[in-house]
Amino acid sequence: MAHPALMSPPARREVGADVYNEKLGMWIFLGSEVMFFTALIGAYIILRFGSPEQWSAPGAILNVPVTAVNTFLLICSSVTMVKAFAAIQEGDQHRLKMYLLATVAIGASFVGVQIYEYTALIHEGFLPSGYAAGSELAQHAADGDLPASIAIYGSSFYTMTGFHGFHVSMGVLCMTFVTWKAFRGKYTKEDHRGVEVIGLYWHFVDLVWIILFTIVYLV
């Protein structure tokens, strides 16, 4: 006979948190993700206090409109994700698949836009190490319309957004896997843990972006 903790969820209520393992596990894992971004964002805050002169006015270097669009995309992907979950809760296989597909697509396009953003920035001469010598931006800096050095600005910008992008990419991969399972009809009205768990991760990544977008691009 199987262990209660392994039998259908209601039986699990017998012990522990009244949620199933995968969901609990994902929340716990997200706890460690919070600390990871604490290291990055904390370092950013501290370094910025240390040398505020390195930060240019919002939009002076970074392309805010493009990232605003990206923010829009990510919020949309969050809502499609949650709609997918809502769908399977009603057992609506069709809408589940459609919404998951949408989420994958939008998530992928977020990464796409970010890659575009990076290439553009690097082209202008904004590198993780600061200005590219002799670049357009370096010129502006020389003319004094930009900070003399943006070394720390570049470092923290690329590290923070880069690792967020990495998380989104991971999310897209797992999401593709979940979608594939959805198309094979693996999720039911009764048991659709995979959908909810990947959803949690996805929304968390969205949440991190909301913070990053504000402190990196707008402040």
Place this chain on the structure above:
Amino acid sequence: MATSAVSLEPAAHTEAHELSFLRKYIFSTDHKIIGVQFMLMSWVFLVFGGLMAMMIRWQLGFPDRALPGGQLLPETMAPGGILLPEFYNSLVTMHGTIMVFFAIMPLLVGVFGNFLIPLKIGAPDMAFPRLNMASFWIAVPAGILMMAGFFVEGGHASAGWTQYAPLSSDPQWTGVSTGQQIWLLSIAILGLASILGATNYITTVVNMRAPGMTWFRMPLSIWALFITAILVLLAIPILSGAAIMLFFDQTIGTHFFDWTDGGQPILWQHLFWYFGHPEVYILILPAMGVVSDIIANGSRKPVFGYHSMVFAIIAIAFLGWIVWGHHMFQSGMNPTLGMTFMISTLLIAVPSAIKTFNWMGTMWRGNIRFHVPMLHAVGFVAMFVIGGLSGVFMATTPVDIYIHDTYFIVAHIHYVLFGGSLFAIFAAVTYWYPKMFGRMMNPALGKIHFWLTFIFYNLTFFPMHNLGVYGHMRRIYDPSQYEFLAPLAPLNKFITINALLLLVVQLPFVWNFIMSWFKGEQATDNPWEANGLEWTVPSPPPHGNFAEVPTVYRGPYEYSSPLVEEDYLLQTRKLSSDFDPAAAGAQEG
């Protein structure tokens, strides 16, 4: 990714179908096998770390003499057998790194976290067995990568296990670049393994306790491992993040720790120690947990003040987050901050005192059996206290001005990590060996190993306090450079000789460990007459652990209970007086 298949697996396995050798022993998802795998890995690294320590000691004891067999080392490390200073620095760095990250941490968290948690809470396996396997098979490459660093151009990382920037962030100061990057990558990879493991442990403890196994019926070992898992989960990502920033400074030219362009060297220290101090409690809490179990068993008495023991663990874990600055008193950090860190650090003495005296209280009026695990457990208490008390000197900022970065610290490190963690590990290994391998270890050899280790351990490390008191700096390649250290040369030789002997007297243990595996006498289900759930199942337990779900009726430490004749009372044994939580479906979460 989490899918239904994952958590249903063990149930599937309990149906008796034969697994291939590969699935059974190499890529096993059985928490017991994974625990053993972690142990074998850690032993190897413990030996590596020990051998590095011997080279370090030789250099310090006999700075002018060639290392015996040192000729075998390549020119880049020890031309003519004389260690190079840069190689010495790599040795110290890697000795610390290997011992902390690849020996003690996997031994405590990887081995006993894996082996004990499901068995002791009455679960068939971890919540996510495949994740568990992944965690091990991520740790192994990390370890191999870490060792590979010795053989790359420029030698291995040499900025100390604390990797202070800018020494670590810019190759021009050490001449090490590849080795440094390997160190950082390996640590980041290992971090992932630890985080997966921690996620698994926490979920398992919260969600998979057998009926009747309420929070306050959990053995202290499980409490400690649970709290430790939380520390791992929250502390390791800080290190990973910091390591990645340092890695970028090394590779893609970021400036996080580069003072010439707005970066802050001190920031590294803050991040590292914000991880680092919780880390050292990761290395001691599980030790305290298993020792509590073993002392109760050896004394045939309930743990003295079980509840306060639990709260002490929680208090230590919590305080561990607000004391990191005590490593930075002399770093130029804001002195006012130093003051607050001094107070918070000193306060940790309080929960530690509770634990120490409660262990003594447990032995008080007991009927103490000196089986080998008990010897090591008592040794742990006796030695941890010394390490803890030396911590009080360093916590006191003015005294730390003088002893910071001296051998007083080195003595502290080894009293808490060897006298503490490693003795607890010896205790735990000898205690659960029968359950792991189904055979008893040889008690005579065990006793010899304990006493010899205990003696030479103290002869090696106790004098280091005196070196420190005299001002002997740590991490120096050749003490004879300083006049004021000249009088200490004999003491350094003395320490070195005992250190060599300390390594030698580990051989009985190694022999005992390996031979007992094949030749040891068959172990009964419950050789120590203990109360825990793991002792109700065969040694070694079958895949899936429990034939049917155990029901727990009482706490883990009902030794010498007046309710029964014999002096132990299994947690699963139902007395007429007990009510049946399974039937009542009662469970406080």
Place this chain on the structure above:
Amino acid sequence: MSWILPPSASTFAGDIDFLYYLILVITGIAFVVVEAGILLFVIKYRARPGRKAEYIEGSTKAEIIWTAVPAVTVVIIGLMSAGVWNNVKGRNSTPRNAIPHQVNVRQFEWDFVYRGADGQLGTADDFTVRNQLHIPVNQPVALQLNAEDVIHSFFVPAFRVKQDAVPGMAISTWFEATEVGEYEIACAELCGLGHYRMRAMVTVHSAADYQQWLADRTAAADEE
């Protein structure tokens, strides 16, 4: 093998040593209590046939005692240390009349910058002596540690002074020697392969000798 601190030669060394010995006594007592207790118990309560351990689950009273006593003790230690710490390392602990020196620290040497004739640091007549710090006795000295590459740590065991020098941070520390003589300066923070030999000397002169030494030195500087 002794627990006695080596001789000290600075004003605040006394306070630090006192705290050290105080803690040595306190921890010594704790040490004896614990170890003796353990020894006593393992002998007195070793297993004997036919005997059963007493079923004792704990004692709130006892636990309150051994929670309170250490708590009070450490708080006292903390309070007593606070003053000393403030006066040695506090933000504005440096005495007004301290002789200022800049110390340029790099792998693996110490450049001690002296004020020169005009009594001002950072002027043309400043002169530098490598790995040699000359100071008068009974007069405070303030060092501005200026690391040029990695972190080093200025350590004079005899003066009980240790302070990291961090590149990019203006860190200053002070001390006042009380004994004429020569003392070793050590680098206490791992700073690379030469860390172990990053050694310098501090010479404490009597007031008169110090003036003499300064005179010679400035003269020498002028000739160049």
Place this chain on the structure above:
Amino acid sequence: MASGPAHAQPNYWAIWAYLLILTIVELGVAFLPWSKEVQILILLGLAIWKALLVALFFMHLKWEGNRMRIFAIAPLPLTVIIVVAVLTEYVW
């Protein structure tokens, strides 16, 4: 996970619109010629507001038991501790 939604489903599109509006407000604030301090405070306020919306509705914290809520917020004090402690370097 239990069969069917355990609670009445919120109108997710409404939350979506809500988030978009807040984002637009943010963009507005960021480019208004106000004093930097005020701007930063408002922006952070808005960011946290949006984050809360995501956590409460999309991640369903609004309907989770207390234990889950605790798991969710447990690490946050730790993020504050280190940042605040290190920042004292600049205020003292």
